[in-house]
Amino acid sequence: MSAISESIVREYFELHGFFVRQQRKYSAPAKREDEEIDFFVLNPRYTECLSTLPFVLGSADLASLSRAIVVVKGWHTETFSLAVLEHAPEIFRFVEPRAFQQATRAFGNGGALTKILVVPALPQGAEARERSIQLLRSKGIDAVIPFHTMLSDLIEQTEANRNYSKSDLLQIIRILKNYDFFKEPQLELFKAKRKGKPKASAAPPGEAPAGKASPAAKE
Secondary structure, three states: OHHHHHHHHHHHHHHHHEEEEEEOOOOOOOOOOHHHHEEEEEOOOOOOOOOOOOOEEEHHHHHOEEEEEEEEOOOOOOOOOHHHHHOOOOHHHHHOHHHHHHHHHOOOOOOOOOEEEEEOOOOOOOOHHHHHHHHHHHOOOEEEEEEEHHHHHHHHHOHHHHOOOOOOHHHHHHHHHHHOOOOHHHHOOOOOOOOOOOOOOOOOOOOOOOOOHHHHOOO
């Protein structure tokens, strides 16, 4: 996982009020099961939800997330299709019993521990998407958050007139906003609707344009 992918995930959870602890500060050529986990996140403002959280989490769902272990797969050119998932068993190492038990000990007692996978994208087609979700569920993953969700939220919440000197990521987003590389969604929608009026089609020979009487009609 690259440092920029880590930064996106950390900033996203901190934006929503989570305490974030990184599992390790080093890179190892061969990871142990417990080192597959990238972040522990804890929500001090957790609000219990009576309904079950969706598998694909959105930002509005985070208030009902108490605590979680998070693994980031920043393969930004990949879609997590069934074929990709079936040929990448290392994705699921963090949900194996040994890794999960160590994560539980690190958190201590305090309720359920959600296993979250941060993914670049799921398939767009409904059938292919559902097959990928079923496989992820069968491997023991509780939820996924797409990078698109995280980046959209960070871009929306970053203010162009603030100096984010303590965050390189937010500072870059702020600079890009300041130079109009990010547009307001409403403005883009408005621009898309503003098109010139279609020109009136030419009237066939012997027929007057709409709204005008033909010479024959005047006689």
